[in-house]
Amino acid sequence: MALEQTDVEKIAHLARLHVSTEEATEVAKRISSILELIDQMQGIDTENVAPMAHSFDAIQRLRPDVVTETDQREYLQKIAPSTQDGLYLVPKVIE
Amino acid sequence: MGWETVIGLEVHVQLATHSKLFSGSSTTFGAAPNTQASVFDLAMPGTLPVLNEQALRMAVKFGLAVDAEIGRRSVFDRKNYFYPDLPKGYQVSQLDFPTVGKGSLEITLEDGSTRVIGITRAHIEEDAGKSLHEDYQGQTGIDLNRAGTPLLEIVSEPELANAKEAVAYLKKLHSIIRYLGISDGNMSQGSMRCDANVSVRKTGSTELGTRAEIKNINSFRFVEKAILHEAQRQIDILEDGGRIVQETRLYDADRDETRSMRSKEVANDYRYFPEPDLLPVVIDEAYIEAVRAELPELPNAKRERFVAQYSLSEYDAGVIASSREMAEYFEEVVTICADAKLSSNWVTVDLQAVLNKQDLEIEQSPISAMRLGELIARIKDQTISSKIAKTVFEAMLDSTQSADEIIESQGLKQVTDSDAIEKLVDEVIAGNPEQVEQYRAGKEKVFAFFIGQAMKASRGKANPEQLNALLKQKLKA
Numbered sequence: 001m002a003l004e005q006t007d008v009e010k011i012a013h014l015a016r017l018h019v020s021t022e023e024a025t026e027v028a029k030r031i032s033s034i035l036e037l038i039d040q041m042q043g044i045d046t047e048n049v050a051p052m053a054h055s056f057d058a059i060q061r062l063r064p065d066v067v068t069e070t071d072q073r074e075y076l077q078k079i080a081p082s083t084q085d086g087l088y089l090v091p092k093v094i095e
Numbered sequence: 096m097g098w099e100t101v102i103g104l105e106v107h108v109q110l111a112t113h114s115k116l117f118s119g120s121s122t123t124f125g126a127a128p129n130t131q132a133s134v135f136d137l138a139m140p141g142t143l144p145v146l147n148e149q150a151l152r153m154a155v156k157f158g159l160a161v162d163a164e165i166g167r168r169s170v171f172d173r174k175n176y177f178y179p180d181l182p183k184g185y186q187v188s189q190l191d192f193p194t195v196g197k198g199s200l201e202i203t204l205e206d207g208s209t210r211v212i213g214i215t216r217a218h219i220e221e222d223a224g225k226s227l228h229e230d231y232q233g234q235t236g237i238d239l240n241r242a243g244t245p246l247l248e249i250v251s252e253p254e255l256a257n258a259k260e261a262v263a264y265l266k267k268l269h270s271i272i273r274y275l276g277i278s279d280g281n282m283s284q285g286s287m288r289c290d291a292n293v294s295v296r297k298t299g300s301t302e303l304g305t306r307a308e309i310k311n312i313n314s315f316r317f318v319e320k321a322i323l324h325e326a327q328r329q330i331d332i333l334e335d336g337g338r339i340v341q342e343t344r345l346y347d348a349d350r351d352e353t354r355s356m357r358s359k360e361v362a363n364d365y366r367y368f369p370e371p372d373l374l375p376v377v378i379d380e381a382y383i384e385a386v387r388a389e390l391p392e393l394p395n396a397k398r399e400r401f402v403a404q405y406s407l408s409e410y411d412a413g414v415i416a417s418s419r420e421m422a423e424y425f426e427e428v429v430t431i432c433a434d435a436k437l438s439s440n441w442v443t444v445d446l447q448a449v450l451n452k453q454d455l456e457i458e459q460s461p462i463s464a465m466r467l468g469e470l471i472a473r474i475k476d477q478t479i480s481s482k483i484a485k486t487v488f489e490a491m492l493d494s495t496q497s498a499d500e501i502i503e504s505q506g507l508k509q510v511t512d513s514d515a516i517e518k519l520v521d522e523v524i525a526g527n528p529e530q531v532e533q534y535r536a537g538k539e540k541v542f543a544f545f546i547g548q549a550m551k552a553s554r555g556k557a558n559p560e561q562l563n564a565l566l567k568q569k570l571k572a
Contacts, residue, residue, distance in 0.1 A: 014364055018176055053170040053192070053375045060374040065112045065149030068119030069133040077129070086128035087236030090179040093226060093242060 003028045003035065097298045098333075101306075102261050103215075103253035104290055106268055108247050108278045109222065109286035110153045116245035117144030117187065117223045124284055132224070132239035138506050143372050149374065150245035153277040154194045154219050155386045157247060160271050160393055161214050165197025168377050169219075171370040179237050180224035184416040188248075190367045193218035194376070200251075200271075201395060202263040203413055210349040212264055213252035222246050253292065253303060258322040262315055265289060266417070270394050274419045282313050289318055293325045295333065304329070309353055311346050321346040325353050397422055405435030414443050421457045424464045430487070431468025434475050441471055445488060470498035478502065479509050483555055489536035511558045515564070519557060520565050523548045532569055545570070 005024045008031065012019040019027060053078060082089040115122055118135035135142040156164045170192040173185040195217035203209050224239035249268065255261045260365065267289060272278045280287045294306035309325055312318050324346075329339050344353040392400070394416045401412035401422075415425045428438040446467065450457060470491065474484050479502060490501045502508055510516060523545055524531055534541040545566050550557060 014175075014366065048181065051191075053168075053369045054371065054373075056374060058374050059377040062145055062148035062151065062376075063119075063145045065114050066146050067114045067121045068117065069121070069131075069135075071130040072133065073127075073129045076132075076134070076519075082232075082234065084231050084236065086130070087231065087238055088129065089180075089231050089234040091234060091239055092228075093179055093235050 003032045098295045098326075098330050099298045099300075100257055100322070101253050101296065101303055102252045102255040102489075103306075103374050104255065104264060105290040105292070105469070106249045106265065106287040107222075108157075108249060108268075108272055108280065110150050110245040110247055111276065111278050111286075112147055112149045112153070112245055114147060115243040116147050116150050116219070118142075118243055120243065122244050124286075126240055127238060127396070128236075128238040132242060134173060136182070136239050136243045138184075138213070144187065144370075145371065146376065147245060149426075150219060151194065151378075152386055154217065154247050155378065155383065156275050156277055156390065157217060157249070157272065158195035158198060159383070159387050159390060160275055161198035161200050163214060164196035165378060165383055166192055166194050166196055167379070168192060169194040170375050171219075171373045172367045173370050174220075174365045174367055176365060178223070178226075179235065180226045180242065182224075182239065182242065186221060186223065187370055187373070188220035188367075189218035192375075194378075195247075195249075199394075200264065200267055201266050202260065204263055205259065207410055207413075210260065210456055212254050212260075215250040215252050217247050217249040220246050220248055253294075253306075258319040258326075261291065261322055265315060265318055267394070270419075272419050273386060274391055274393055276391075282315070285313065285552060288313060291318065291322055291325075293322055293329070294339070295326055295329045304333075305341050306344045307339065307341065307353070310343055310356065311347050314348075315347050317346060320348075320351055325350060328353065369557070373441055391419070401435075405429065406437050406441070407435060408421050411439045411443060415439060418457065421450075424457050424460070427464035428468040428471065431465060432471035432475060434471060437471050437474060438468070441467060441488075445485070449492065462488070466491060466497055473498055473502060477509060477558065478509060479507055480555070480559055482559075483507050483509065486555070507556065507559050510553055510556045511561060515563060516553075516557055516561050519549050519552055520562070520569050523552065523566075531570065542566070542570070545562050 005021075005028050008019060008024045008028045012024075075088075077083045077088070080088050112122060114120060115136065118133050120133045120136055121131045123131065132159060135144070155162075155165055169189055171187050172190040174188045174190075175185045177184055193216045197216065200212050201209050201216055202212055222241050222244040224237055224242035227238065229236070242407040251264060255264055269280045272280050272287070278286055282288070284571075289308045289312045290437035291312060292306045293309060294304035296302065296304040307329070309321050312321050325344065332339060343356040345356045346353050397416040398409070398412045401407045401416060402409060405412075407415070414424050425438055425442050428442060428481050429435050432438060446457075446460065446462065449455075449462075450460060453461070455461075470484060470487055473479050473487075474481055479487065487507060488504075489503050490496075491498065491503065494501070496504075527545070527548065530541050532543055534545075546559075546562065549562055549566065550559075553562075
């Protein structure tokens with residue numbers, strides 16, 4: 001499966017990455033070669049193989065429902081570019 | 096040819112854990128902004144999630160309550176999108192292997208009939224923070240206290256046929272999560288939120304129409320209004336020869352309308368993939384059985400028991416059993432007064448009217464179950480009539496006195512002394528010769544007049560049955 005330049009632009013937009021037009025052609029080629037490998041893998045019969053969710057053959061450990069964190073707002077907000085009334089300020093997200 | 100509506104609901108329920116889904120931050124509602132947002136919730140590099148056992152248990156509990164398949168091996172996935180109140184850039188959710196699989200929920204409609212609605216799945220996921228769009232120096236304010244709070248997203252099959260069914264489904268869901276104690280279900284505080292997928296199609300058609308997803312519905316009443324409005328909007332478009340666009344719409348309660356939020360074409364590519372920071376969650380039989388043993392008696396079972404044990408009507412039993420708190424209150428009243436029918440009437444009619452008027456939950460009732468039980472006991476042993484009981488009930492609302500104290504202090508004891516009643520009857524008959532003549536001439540309606548006069552003379556305290564019998568007897572003579 002070959003990727004078009006427009007596919008690359010769309011993926012880059014979703015990932016909020018800046019990819020120039022020249023780069024897009026090159027990136028499309030490189031991703032396409034990865035997809036070829038995937039095409040090969042998809043040719044393999046996996047009918048009786050359960051999908052793998054994780055590369056470790058282990059199961060999730062659970063933690064008890066206990067509050068262990070304390071308020072560190074003041075400390076954490078020292079590195080924030082902008083705060084007010086305890087809020088983190090970010091560029092306006094709606095018009 | 097008419098149109099029919101098809102509705103599926105996605106309900107987000109905030110699980111009532113103390114700490115967040117993957118971190119040890121507190122989940123208390125209403126804390127000062129960002130005081131419950133730890134390094135993990137802020138997505139600082141190097142932090143890793145550890146799953147909260149209680150959140151998992153609550154999800155399993157819900158699954159068992161709706162007879163669902165429990166995922167023996169559930170997998171968390173990342174749902175990727177960018178928004179400032181989601182610091183990680185992805186929401187951890189469950190896509191292909193949710194903790195709760197197919198189940199069902201029986202809903203009761205207004206006419207008393209029931210329908211079974213399929214539940215597609217319920218998955219565990221984390222909530223995002225809050226964006227405050229008021230003007231903060233021309234910027235948006237972000238509060239991450241809610242980020243990482245555990246949610247259970249319960250997805251119904253598109254099987255609800257109208258707005259009323261959608262409300263009935265939501266109410267049943269609300270009742271069950273409250274019974275289970277897995278969430279307070281408070282819609283106004285956002286601990287239960289509902290998105291509705293609405294589409295319309297020609298009556299009898301089996302194909303689903305293009306749907307719109309309505310977000311931001313935060314009360315039972317709005318669910319009904321938003322769906323009605325949206326279905327009509329779609330019908331109008333189709334009848335004008337237009338096409339429905341698949342999109343997300345926002346319900347505006349003030350204007351009672353839905354409006355387009357964003358087009359889903361580009362934005363809605365979440366690029367899900369398994370969360371590499373979390374391993375699969377394995378649930379064994381022993382765990383499921385342990386959770387099953389914790390299940391309380393659920394609304395349907397309670398309703399049936401109330402019918403069998405107390406001979407209540409299906410309807411009354413259903414109303415009482417719909418809330419765990421009301422059911423407990425009712426049973427306490429019955430224990431004290433030993434009359435289920437009277438208890439049911441007083442709880443669902445008189446007390447409920449007061450609660451509605453004062454906008455109170457039954458837990459905040461101005462009259463405790465014990466005081467109401469004692470009042471009903473006095474009706475039952477004929478100390479007072481039902482009518483006088485209402486007076487006592489009113490008086491109890493504004494005091495902490497018991498029914499007996501009020502009956503005593505206001506002299507409301509019923510007159511059952513037959514001599515006293517006879518004297519009353521004689522006086523009424525003697526005082527109204529004209530009406531007596533009318534009655535004896537066959538105008539039986541006048542009887543009510545005599546009852547009224549006698550009751551008035553006794554200040555409502557005469558025993559109604561005795562009075563009735565004696566009046567009849569004396570008027571005949």
